Amino acid sequence: MHLLVVILPALLFVALRPLPVLAGGDAAKGEGIFTNRCSDCHMVRGDTVKKAPPLTGLFERVSGTWAGFDYSDAMKSAAIVWDEDTLTQFLKNPRGYVPKTKMPFNGLKRAGEAEDLIAYLRDATAD
Ligand code: HEC
Numbered sequence: 001m002h003l004l005v006v007i008l009p010a011l012l013f014v015a016l017r018p019l020p021v022l023a024g025g026d027a028a029k030g031e032g033i034f035t036n037r038c039s040d041c042h043m044v045r046g047d048t049v050k051k052a053p054p055l056t057g058l059f060e061r062v063s064g065t066w067a068g069f070d071y072s073d074a075m076k077s078a079a080i081v082w083d084e085d086t087l088t089q090f091l092k093n094p095r096g097y098v099p100k101t102k103m104p105f106n107g108l109k110r111a112g113e114a115e116d117l118i119a120y121l122r123d124a125t126a127d
Contacts, residue, residue, distance in 0.1 A: 030120025074100035
């Protein structure tokens with residue numbers, strides 16, 4: 001009886017601890033997401049404009065500045081510096097983060113998707 005009084009709270013404590021938050025996403029999963037959801041419109045590297053600008057050198061690039069792509073005024077005037085934080089917000093809800101963007105994409109809604117994709121983009125878009 002006394003033992004139970006000691007053990008039960010201890011068990012509850014272990015069971016109810018929040019799961020550790022994964023630091024950084026899974027780049028391999030991110031590559032699959034890019035292929036399925038982004039690659040119709042974007043190249044990850046190089047100079048080729050498909051339906052949208054390539055993502056070459058994306059990190060630290062300012063939004064709307066790829067020469068040779070006709071961006072929306074919204075994307076140009078947003079002047080966002082793309083990094084982990086701004087990309088996460090944009091990719092989860094493009095039109096929420098850049099109202100009137102012409103990127104026809106509803107956003108990554110499942111938990112962890114944006115993080116996985118960004119882990120992939122970090123290396124894949126490097127010059
Ligand atoms: C159907 C085509 C399409 C799809 C799919 C798409 N995009 Fe885009 N994307 C665009 C267009 C068009 C723009 C330019 C938007 C503007 O000018 O408002 C854009 C802009 C961007 C920008 C800003 C680029 C810059 O130079 O500032 C990023 C970053 C981006 N997209 C990433 C992604 C990622 C990552 C995915 C996949 C989750 C994706 N896009 C899916 C068409 C698309």
